[in-house]
Amino acid sequence: xxxxxxxxxxxxxxxxxxxxxxxxxxxxxxxxxxxxxxxxxxxxxxxxxxxxxxxxxxxxxxxxxxxxxxxxxxxxxxxxxxxxxxxxxxxxxxxxxxxxxxxxxxxxxxxxxxxxxxxxxxxxxxxxxxxxxxxxxxxxxxxxxxxxxxxxxxxxxxxxxxxxxxxxxxxxxxxxxxxxxxxxxxxxxxxxxxxxxxxxxxxxxxxxxxxxxxxxxxxxxxxxxxxxxxxxxxxxxxxxxxxxxxxxxxxxxxxxxxxxxxxxxxxxxxxxxxxxxx
Amino acid sequence: xxxxxxxxxxxxxxxxxxxxxxxxxxxxxxxxxxxxxxxxxxxxxxxxxxxxxxxxxxxxxxxxxxxxxxxxxxxxxxxxxxxxxxxxxxxxxxxxxxxxxxxxxxxxxxxxxxxxxxxxxxxxxxxxxxxxxxxxxxxxxxxxxxxxxxxxxxxxxxxxx
Numbered sequence: 001x002x003x004x005x006x007x008x009x010x011x012x013x014x015x016x017x018x019x020x021x022x023x024x025x026x027x028x029x030x031x032x033x034x035x036x037x038x039x040x041x042x043x044x045x046x047x048x049x050x051x052x053x054x055x056x057x058x059x060x061x062x063x064x065x066x067x068x069x070x071x072x073x074x075x076x077x078x079x080x081x082x083x084x085x086x087x088x089x090x091x092x093x094x095x096x097x098x099x100x101x102x103x104x105x106x107x108x109x110x111x112x113x114x115x116x117x118x119x120x121x122x123x124x125x126x127x128x129x130x131x132x133x134x135x136x137x138x139x140x141x142x143x144x145x146x147x148x149x150x151x152x153x154x155x156x157x158x159x160x161x162x163x164x165x166x167x168x169x170x171x172x173x174x175x176x177x178x179x180x181x182x183x184x185x186x187x188x189x190x191x192x193x194x195x196x197x198x199x200x201x202x203x204x205x206x207x208x209x210x211x212x213x214x215x216x217x218x219x220x221x222x223x224x225x226x227x228x229x230x231x232x233x234x235x236x237x238x239x240x241x242x243x244x245x246x247x248x249x250x251x252x253x254x255x256x257x258x259x260x261x262x263x264x265x266x267x268x269x270x271x272x273x274x275x276x277x278x
Numbered sequence: 279x280x281x282x283x284x285x286x287x288x289x290x291x292x293x294x295x296x297x298x299x300x301x302x303x304x305x306x307x308x309x310x311x312x313x314x315x316x317x318x319x320x321x322x323x324x325x326x327x328x329x330x331x332x333x334x335x336x337x338x339x340x341x342x343x344x345x346x347x348x349x350x351x352x353x354x355x356x357x358x359x360x361x362x363x364x365x366x367x368x369x370x371x372x373x374x375x376x377x378x379x380x381x382x383x384x385x386x387x388x389x390x391x392x393x394x395x396x397x398x399x400x401x402x403x404x405x406x407x408x409x410x411x412x413x414x415x416x417x418x419x420x421x422x423x424x425x426x427x428x429x430x431x432x433x434x435x436x437x438x439x
Contacts, residue, residue: 005347046340046351056350 006060008042009053010069016040017077018237022088022208022230023250025222032247034086034121036230037074038237054092058127063092064099072109077240079113085247086119090153093126093164097136103143121149124168127158133167140168151208155196165203173200177211177231184216194224313358313430314338316387318348318376320363328361331419332426345376356385359429361422363415364393364404374407381408388429392417 008014019035039054041047047056057066071089078087095102110117122143140150151172152164156179165173175196183189193209200207209221212231221229234253235246315337319325325341332339340355342348352360360380364373381389391404394415401412411425 004344005342046355049354052350052354055354056346059346059350 005042005045005047005056006062006065008045009047009057010065014042015053015066015069015073016043017073017240019074019078019081019240019243020230020237021235021243021247021250022086022228023234025227025229028254030234030250030253032085032250033228034088035078035081035243036088036090036123036237037078037240038090039070039073054125054127058092064095064102067091067095068099068102068105071106075109075113075115079115080240081243082247083116083119086121086149087115088121088123088151090123090125093124093136093168094128096124096139097132100135100139103139103146106143106148107146118147121151121172123151123153123174124164124170125153126164137167154210156192165199169203170205172206172208172228174208174210174230175226180209180211180217180221180231181213182217184214184220190220190224193221193226197225312336312338314340314355315426316348316351316355316357316360316362317341318343318360318362319392320344324363328419328422331423335423335426337426348376349379352380352383352385352387357387358385359388359390359426361390361392361426364391364395364400374403377404377407377409390422390425390429392422 016039018038018040020038021032022034022036024031024033039050041049041053047053054063054066057063067090071091074089075087081087089106091102099105106120106122107117110120143150149171150168151174152168152170153174154176155165155173157176173196175193179189179192179196183193197207206228207226208228208230209226210230212218212221212229212233214233218229218233234250235243238246315332317325317328317332317339318341319328320343322343325343329339329341340351340357342351348360348362351357362376362380364377377389377391380387389409390411390413391409392413392415393400393404404412410429413422413425
């Protein structure tokens, strides 16, 4: 009898770990500060795509099991990375709300892989509005006590809303690529980015712009003051073993000292400086 | 971009871009991608046989053994046609709900139901749930192939709502 797709995913080597650099741009210097670990499903199946993989996991109500395997796979892969790099792993809010032992599991795996907890960031992803808030907040409290950072993924879309921002009090806001892409040509997107950046600053969090793919969008987010960048412009997600030379290359990349004024400045009604379209 | 490439882009068809570098010229040839099909059946052997047959006909084929798998695939991929068993053991009475989910998905694929329950009641209900064709089990692969070709033919596509 053949095993189900869930069995294949949960089996040893069912998932593979890819990672994408998160780059800090300061002046003319690029520095890879951390990597986000991303899961890929069984090779040669449509479930290689993380979108399909986790959609399936959620439909099977198996987020907890899949998150555990994904985290274990990610940390096992990331242990070969330099000790100075932060490591981000994605975890469903529903996992933190349902699986009372998840934090203990995460700590155990990190210790087994000899990864310091202070290097870890748990990126909270959520697709369902229903979760046990009490258990969820308890899990967050435990992680904070252990110096594990909390990030909120996909800010600006889905369930990563104001309530989640209040409840999770994230150390890092990861802005969804939907708001970032084409920001150079869309003052409404730039207004939202500026608003989220201000909110994050007021709440003491950092901001990462996800899905930066073009120089124009990079310039736009840098102009707004977002200096942590993730996206194809630097590197697509790669197997962890392929990452060190890519990181070394990014760390030597030149960056314009100031965003090139390819677009003129204008004020929008909110008073936010923004690029114009002409 | 070639005229053919423009045409395919204009009608929203998926195309494979084939780069050709010959005699110093840089040309691109656009070929229409083969339709992507989804085969849903909890019988692994049957699923494998159907998949292999359809692959041999040149189609791109995904397969699913259970409802959640099928739903995740239909939600994230665009299919031209779905072939599903109605009597998946894991589906039970919810089999018809799956038919509705598939036929109402964004890509609105053609739907062929293959079932051992070939009574007129099942056949009629499957049709109401969006099935374009109903084949009794066991069905020869050649018959299934013909049904796939018919469902994907332009005439059949134009007749669909």
